Amino acid sequence: ETLVLKSTDFVGISFWLISMALVASTAFFFLERDRVSPKWKTSLTVSGLVTLIAAVHYFYMRDVWVSTGASPTVFRYIDWLITVPLLMIEFYLILQAIAKVPVGVFWRLMIGTLVMLVGGYLGEAGYMAVWPAFIIGMIGWAYILWEIFAGEASKINAQQAPANVQSAFNLMRWIVTIGWAIYPIGYFFGYLTGASPEASSNALNIIYNLADVLNKIAFGVIIWSVAVSESEKK
Amino acid sequence: ETLVLKSTDFVGISFWLISMALVASTAFFFLERDRVSPKWKTSLTVSGLVTLIAAVHYFYMRDVWVSTGASPTVFRYIDWLITVPLLMIEFYLILQAIAKVPVGVFWRLMIGTLVMLVGGYLGEAGYMAVWPAFIIGMIGWAYILWEIFAGEASKINAQQAPANVQSAFNLMRWIVTIGWAIYPIGYFFGYLTGASPEASSNALNIIYNLADVLNKIAFGVIIWSVAVSESEKK
Ligand SMILES: CC1=C(/C=C/C(C)=C/C=C/C(C)=C/C=O)C(C)(C)CCC1
Ligand SMILES: CC1=C(/C=C/C(C)=C/C=C/C(C)=C/C=O)C(C)(C)CCC1
Numbered sequence A, B: 001e002t003l004v005l006k007s008t009d010f011v012g013i014s015f016w017l018i019s020m021a022l023v024a025s026t027a028f029f030f031l032e033r034d035r036v037s038p039k040w041k042t043s044l045t046v047s048g049l050v051t052l053i054a055a056v057h058y059f060y061m062r063d064v065w066v067s068t069g070a071s072p073t074v075f076r077y078i079d080w081l082i083t084v085p086l087l088m089i090e091f092y093l094i095l096q097a098i099a100k101v102p103v104g105v106f107w108r109l110m111i112g113t114l115v116m117l118v119g120g121y122l123g124e125a126g127y128m129a130v131w132p133a134f135i136i137g138m139i140g141w142a143y144i145l146w147e148i149f150a151g152e153a154s155k156i157n158a159q160q161a162p163a164n165v166q167s168a169f170n171l172m173r174w175i176v177t178i179g180w181a182i183y184p185i186g187y188f189f190g191y192l193t194g195a196s197p198e199a200s201s202n203a204l205n206i207i208y209n210l211a212d213v214l215n216k217i218a219f220g221v222i223i224w225s226v227a228v229s230e231s232e233k234k
Helices: A009-035 A038-068 A071-095 A103-124 A128-149 A152-160 A163-190 A197-233 B010-035 B036-067 B073-096 B105-125 B128-151 B152-160 B163-192 B198-231
Strands: none
Touching: A009 A038, A009 A103, A009 A197, A009 B010, A038 A197, A038 B010, A071 A103, A071 A152, A071 A197, A071 B036, A103 A128, A103 A163, A103 B128, A128 A163, A152 B010, A152 B073, A163 B128, A197 B198, B010 B198, B036 B073, B036 B198, B073 B105, B073 B152, B073 B163, B073 B198, B105 B128, B105 B152, B105 B198, B128 B152, B128 B163, B163 B198
């Protein structure tokens, strides 16, 4: 039996759209890698890995959604559990292109990530009431924000970066603030409004999907554009 | 009938996570290969082969686990039978980047590997009682350890290596000791504790999976990082 994507299933259409955009982004980052100078190559590799992993997961998520209408929660969290740490590595690589960064910064960002995702999963998979789980997740995210705005990572950037890497760092900061904020909004509309199960699950998935476009694809494109312009200077 | 990964099946989730991480690692090692100097390229190729082979096996193992709940023993040993010798080749390549190494060292490491894996398979596949098979496997591993800590391989390293290749060699030594030790621990919890079949098989698979992350992915990343820093020197 083939899976049929209905022309009225807009959430399903968004899964489909994004899965294809992720495939294209992966090819883009991997191919463009040879245009940039060596120290930027790993950043593009990592951007491509994020979209590659997400592409595979979106194919599975799409099928779960189209064939059962259920939220593909497990696959989403497996994806996040790999891709968010990769984004943290990306961050760290950009900082390191500028200065010696203590590994402690990296591990603290990782711990924040884990708390955020474990909290969310406990709530979404039904291991815990949805509100307290949400709060745990928010604490993890708040900790990451604190680290990049007020902690050690922020100081390194302020002191040592050349102007245009500093602006890349700023952009990334805003991605982690504004871009990532879309996820808890999705969680909120998915579990905390008291709307019907169908409306909730539509909202949840469409918002998470939108957030992924921004945070996986747009984030990578930003890095690509900084990498290209930095490489052309020399 | 589609395979459904349940949100409570943590062993299944770990299979899934690792299969994806292996795909990403393979892309990573193959792409990053062009950043390092020629004599390091083969090491990155080999790291990528290890994760590629493992990725394919993990897709099959994941399906066996998710659809039947049984331990995918045959696939695991087929994987190990290719990847462990590849890791031995990796070792040998690193030694050879430093000095002329007698091929005898290589063959002795291979014989140790074979004894270790054949022992384990005889026990896990039910050809032999689990305890004696375990002991045969342990003898193979002990022989490998002896070779790299006290045998000819260890002497070559001590005499001729520059400081930072020596430290890479040391790291690898610890991987073969600490990293590989996780496998017999998995075997122990899988067959030798007298726990229920379900608990045993959960423990076996989660421990083996964890061990593979460390020994296939982390090991490759270590080699990558040495290769990059060595290549940038010149
Ligand atoms: C704060 C918060 C959340 C945040 C999730 C985030 C921020 C996910 C980011 C994913 C990314 C960036 C993927 C990129 O590839 C949850 C778990 C939804 C719910 C609990 C509260
Ligand atoms: C000692 C011992 C074992 C060791 C297995 C090992 C060490 C496997 C290593 C696999 C690797 C490193 C794969 C990497 O790709 C067995 C067979 C479990 C059981 C018998 C005793």
